[in-house]
Amino acid sequence: MDFIEKELKEGISAAFKVVFEHDLDVESFSLQPTRKDFEGSHTFVMFPYLRVTRKSPEESGKAIGEYLQANTQLVSGYNVVKGFLNLTIADAAWLNALQQISSNDTYGDLPSNGQKVMVEFSSPNTNKPLHLGHLRNNFLGDSVSKILKAAGNDVMKVNLVNDRGIHICKSMLAYQKFGEGETPDSSGMKGDHLIGKYYVKFDQEYKKEIEGLIHQGTDAEEAKKKAPSMLEAQQMLRKWEEGDEETVALWKLMNGWVFDGFDVSYKTMGIEFDKIYHESDTYLLGKDIIEEGLDKQVFYKKDDNSVWADLTSEKMDEKLVLRGDGTSVYITQDIGTCELKHSDFPFDKSVYVVGNEQDYHFKVLFSIMNKLGREYADGLYHLSYGMVDLPSGKMKSREGTVVDADDLMQEMFDTAEKQTRELGKIEGLSEEEANKLYRTLGLGALKYFLLKVDPKKRMLFNPQESIEFQGNTGPFIQYTHARISAIMRRAESLEIQSGFEPVGIELKERELELIHKLTEYPKTVALAAEDYSPALVAQAVYDLAKSYNGFYQDVPIFNEDDKNLVRFRINISQAVAKVIRHGMGLLGIDVPERM
């Protein structure tokens, strides 16, 4: 909380004590920003306290306002409309706040809270390339990690790669049959795209076989199970699990290609992990915990030897945790992996960035960890984000209705280049600088587009209407930063010293608005961390940039006789740029010095 708000709340609390002889806990209420149509910046709502004041809302507000104005340096005026007490803060306090912000190089970073947080995201399958949905996942996970870190947590970013299983075998099988020794080098394709091609190929063949069987009179469900391709894929999975040399060699070869491809994509996205888990190493985990659960009577056995968890008391169903033949299912692995993660990094919180289609799975998982008596179970959190829809509906890899991640990023870079050229803004840039700028802008537009929406909500992406560079967009905010950079360059060339004297300055509306927004920024970071919501940061940074552009339009910076005022306005600009850079950084977006 910034000191203006802190002092204000303490003042209000003191006012209640003196005027109404009532103890009002500072933590028990909050102030809200005053609506634009009224005088003032902070508003206190009187309605909830009328029982205490035993006066009309207007009289109560007036009494508090009067006290604050008379007894604090902070409040220079007030007005009461209905039950809303609007408070005006003295210019000196705002100027003081700006100086504090300016002198703080890590403004926006909150003090350490000693909490360890693990964030798991991305978690791709190695049988197909990344698509738009993965982009939302990756950007979200990366941004949330950065926000949590800024909010004072010790953060560990992990990626659990799903590199084994029947879906991988499908690609392998199709490659064996139709691949003819093709490699990423020979085909000129990125490894993940090459493998994806064979995954689609498998599905086509498989569908043909099903149709053939149905034509011969087999019913649909039966045909899906009996199709030769599927039987072969299952056979291959068994061979893989037995460690068959030839199968494992092919698996390693093809996975290697995919990883090379993914590395390129992650690099383009600007995303890194602290640790990578492979499901091929972890898929057998969890069985010993199932044993433990049986001993503790958290689980029970059925006649066929299969093991179950009964969650009916928590309005969920029974859940299979181990098959009758002793092999594991999805949740078995997750139970084991959860334990492994905690022993690797004893977290207070563990965040799973996974789509909301798995809501039920995680509810079950967390409930089981809880029943098993894991003290860390309360810290498990499913960051459940909504799907990205296309106008045609949901994306499906197998049906080819996906927006490919690499293609989309390239399109964004191309669009950025086109727009930059059209606006004639490449003058004076080297080829290398220009290319870097296109990437910064293109990726900024894309990340901002996906992160500005509340993660929990599903969102729509229309490929026909390309992502904008004007309005509420990444490039708009980047542009604001570039503008300020230009001002800083000019200030430097004019040898204007930084810093200003906080006296004799009468704040303009636009200046006050900017400082007010700057002071609220740390609160936004804290709230974004609490809600796991980069959207809050995006909104705040956009608001700030929007305000700055208004200021830029209305208020001259250099064309001003009072040199102290010039320095003050440069100081504001610098502080705004600092917060924009910090906020965009939390979204994983770079800001350019010129554009």
Added chain:
RNA sequence: GGUUCCAUAGCUCAACUGGAUAGAGCAACUGCCUUCUAAGCAGUAGGUUCCAGGUUCGAGUCCUGGUGGAAUCACCA
């Protein structure tokens, strides 16, 4: 069918967690580049917040019941 989530301007999204006259961007229309970057700024128009009740001084937000949509309810992952 059960469970969970969602429904706000023509479109994409906000609304500080129950506060004042519901805000931005895009699209449409008007203005503003011989002064610091027009990827900008200012303005016009656009709303029965899906419907019907309820709680409250106050409801887009909470409760109940509808309508419409999505996800999930696998010995797939």
